[in-house]
Amino acid sequence: MGNIWVFLLQTLSVSLVAAVILLIKRLFEDTLSPRWQYGIWGLLALRTLLPVSMQRSIVFPLPLWIESLKTWGESGLNSAYTQAYEGLSIGHVIPWISRWPVSVTDGLFAVYAMGVGITLAWYGVGYLRLRLLLRKGKSVDEALAARIRKVAEAYDLSACPAIMVHGLSSAFVCGVLHPVMAVPSEGELDDKVILHELLHLRYRDGLQSIGWCLLRALHWCNPFLQLVCYRIHCDMESLCDQRVLERLEGEDRRQYGTILLNMANETYASMPGTTSISNGGKNISRRIAAIVRFKKYPKGMALVSVCILIVLAGPLLWGSNYAYGVELYEPGPRWRLEQSMAMTRLNRCTTMAGALDTYAKGLILENGIYMASASSLSRQKELAAQMEKASREEGWAVYHLEAGEEFDHLDREGGYSIWNLEKEVDESYSALLAFPIKYFPGTESETEYWELQKQSRTPLNVTLVVPVTVRFEDAWVVEESGERICTNQYYHICEDGELYPDGGGSPIPFLWTLQGEGKTGSVQMQQRVGYRVQNTTYLSDFGVSTEGFDVSPKVDAEFDEIYMWSLLEYVHDTEKEPQGPSNSFHCYLQYPEAEGDQWNTEMSMYNYNLHNNPWEGTLVTTDRTRIEPEKPQSDESGYYELPLQAKFALEWDGQLVDEILMEVEKDGRD
Numbered sequence: 009m010g011n012i013w014v015f016l017l018q019t020l021s022v023s024l025v026a027a028v029i030l031l032i033k034r035l036f037e038d039t040l041s042p043r044w045q046y047g048i049w050g051l052l053a054l055r056t057l058l059p060v061s062m063q064r065s066i067v068f069p070l071p072l073w074i075e076s077l078k079t080w081g082e083s084g085l086n087s088a089y090t091q092a093y094e095g096l097s098i099g100h101v102i103p104w105i106s107r108w109p110v111s112v113t114d115g116l117f118a119v120y121a122m123g124v125g126i127t128l129a130w131y132g133v134g135y136l137r138l139r140l141l142l143r144k145g146k147s148v149d150e151a152l153a154a155r156i157r158k159v160a161e162a163y164d165l166s167a168c169p170a171i172m173v174h175g176l177s178s179a180f181v182c183g184v185l186h187p188v189m190a191v192p193s194e195g196e197l198d199d200k201v202i203l204h205e206l207l208h209l210r211y212r213d214g215l216q217s218i219g220w221c222l223l224r225a226l227h228w229c230n231p232f233l234q235l236v237c238y239r240i241h242c243d244m245e246s247l248c249d250q251r252v253l254e255r256l257e258g259e260d261r262r263q264y265g266t267i268l269l270n271m272a273n274e275t276y277a278s279m280p281g282t283t284s285i286s287n288g289g290k291n292i293s294r295r296i297a298a299i300v301r302f303k304k305y306p307k308g309m310a311l312v313s314v315c316i317l318i319v320l321a322g323p324l325l326w327g328s329n330y331a332y333g334v335e336l337y338e339p340g341p342r343w344r345l346e347q348s349m350a351m352t353r354l355n356r357c358t359t360m361a362g363a364l365d366t367y368a369k370g371l372i373l374e375n376g377i378y379m380a381s382a383s384s385l386s387r388q389k390e391l392a393a394q395m396e397k398a399s400r401e402e403g404w405a406v407y408h409l410e411a412g413e414e415f416d417h418l419d420r421e422g423g424y425s426i427w428n429l430e431k432e433v434d435e436s437y438s439a440l441l442a443f444p445i446k447y448f449p450g451t452e453s454e455t456e457y458w459e460l461q462k463q464s465r466t467p468l469n470v471t472l473v474v475p476v477t478v479r480f481e482d483a484w485v486v487e488e489s490g491e492r493i494c495t496n497q498y499y500h501i502c503e504d505g506e507l508y509p510d511g512g513g514s515p516i517p518f519l520w521t522l523q524g525e526g527k528t529g530s531v532q533m534q535q536r537v538g539y540r541v542q543n544t545t546y547l548s549d550f551g552v553s554t555e556g557f558d559v560s561p562k563v564d565a566e567f568d569e570i571y572m573w574s575l576l577e578y579v580h581d582t583e584k585e586p587q588g589p590s591n592s593f594h595c596y597l598q599y600p601e602a603e604g605d606q607w608n609t610e611m612s613m614y615n616y617n618l619h620n621n622p623w624e625g626t627l628v629t630t631d632r633t634r635i636e637p638e639k640p641q642s643d644e645s646g647y648y649e650l651p652l653q654a655k656f657a658l659e660w661d662g663q664l665v666d667e668i669l670m671e672v673e674k675d676g677r678d
Contacts, residue, residue: 011089012117042250046243075350087111093388127225145171208283221280352380356483363484376409419444426539436479445470526668540569570635598655
């Protein structure tokens with residue numbers, strides 16, 4: 009972690025997990041065994057080691073709250089570690105100071121990082137002092153050493169060297185690689201105390217205590233987690249008590265409780281790498297109560313315990329996706345703009361289709377929050393300033409972002425379409441967003457539009473085409489990359505509303521031109537590819553269901569349909585006309601499979617009855633062919649690579665008379 013906001017999110021997330029665990033432990037206190045009561049803290053250990061996700065929430069939408077607080081806190085500052093509209097980057101949980109702090113928030117993080125270092129140093133010095141103290145001790149006499157070996161053998165445990173130290177109140181094990189058992193030089197050491205410490209040694213509780221001390225150090229300024237770590241240590245001792253009681257019988261169990269009771273006011277070792285049977289008066293009382301209700305839990309409860317842990321692991325470790333409400337995309341009060349912009353830095357576009365969909369809807373609705381979700385983080389400050397200015401000076405809704413005069417005439421119910429998605433050499437993608445227009449720029453109303461259409465005597469079907477580039481940064485982002493064009497199949501429409509012939513072209517250019525020559529004639533086919541995100545919504549009004557355009561942003565959308573639109577022209581050479589009946593012909597296309605030399609019939613192009621309709625020898629036809637997104641030609645982003653070859657097959661009166669191989673003659677992108 010590299011700034012105070014990441015630490016704040018991390019420590020609050022870990023605290024939430026700890027609070028949930030404490031609540032669950034309370035509910036199952038008398039039901040599940042001490043093994044489970046201590047084992048569930050493993051989820052907290054994993055949560056501490058895992059970098060917190062900025063896109064997922066645990067119980068509460070903490071990422072949104074912290075991101076909003078960061079935007080407010082960093083405004084006006086020029087921090088070295090983060091900026092107001094910069095996304096939080098979380099690579100690890102260890103604090104790291106990359107440069108000298110220059111702001112208040114930088115200074116707070118530097119203080120936190122130094123606190124972690126000081127806490128670790130304090131633990132390290134304490135442990136070294138304890139080891140030096142133990143060096144002053146002397147080896148236990150042969151009688152006590154024999155007793156320790158006897159207890160170990162009786163319960164199939166491993167023993168470790170033991171030393172006597174003056175002034176100790178109880179025995180404890182110290183060390184991980186070379187552990188020793190420290191025992192008081194005064195008084196008699198009970199075998200049950202020896203058993204307790206040997207069990208600590210068996211289950212490497214000293215190593216676990218180091219891990220919990222690291223958690224304490226990372227969150228040294230969080231008093232709640234300090235109390236939680238204290239509770240964890242108590243649960244470790246309670247588990248060790250359970251293991252002791254499972255090995256004892258009858259009167260020995262009661263005597264073990266008496267031993268603990270006599271330690272109620274004694275101090276105990278609490279350094280990393282140490283374990284002790286004594287852990288303070290209040291906790292001794294809790295352990296005595298547990299001994300009173302001691303029971304051997306049935307084996308079936310182990311499965312129940314594991315199932316509970318599995319159910320809890322997902323939401324506590326990784327959290328869940330937070331469903332951001334529509335109020336954040338259309339903020340009411342001006343102050344909520346910061347929270348909405350914070351949401352856009354968290355609710356990023358995870359797919360290319362989602363980025364195109366969100367950006368296109370942002371243009372349609374003139375909604376800056378939508379566009380910010382699909383834009384680079386470097387544009388966040390600029391977009392926020394534009395929306396703030398429009399709201400303050402022009403009275404627009406706080407989320408309004410002017411899309412341009414071209415969108416004043418938009419048919420918003422018509423949605424949008426995506427055309428000619430192409431992969432570029434720099435691994436970005438280019439595409440065309442197409443929007444249906446109600447009436448032309450330069451006309452004042454739809455009435456003028458219809459008058460203009462009467463003059464043209466042709467269907468206008470105007471389309472606004474916006475070239476864009478799509479690329480992956482921290483997420484998929486979109487930016488406009490060229491001049492917007494308002495056009496249709498017959499005319500180019502200028503800014504003044506005047507119509508100029510467009511040469512019979514199309515508002516959407518073709519990507520490829522394929523040509524081929526065969527036995528019966530020549531064929532040329534032009535192609536472009538469309539991509540579709542499902543945005544149809546059904547509205548019910550007085551029992552009548554109608555279709556509408558779903559304007560909600562879909563940042564993780566996938567392409568529901570990819571389709572190829574083809575314009576084919578076949579010129580028949582009458583001199584090569586097949587002999588025999590000439591009543592009808594049928595033509596269809598084939599495309600090569602992604603692998604191998606197989607050809608797949610994709611679409612039937614045309615059927616023509618020559619008996620009823622005289623034919624002059626030229627066929628011009630179009631077709632729209634659906635392409636499944638999961639086809640091998642589609643990469644993981646959803647982009648479909650057009651085949652560079654096609655076969656035109658001609659059947660004359662049911663008989664195949666010609667197959668014409670077409671190859672790319674012209675690349676429309678050049």
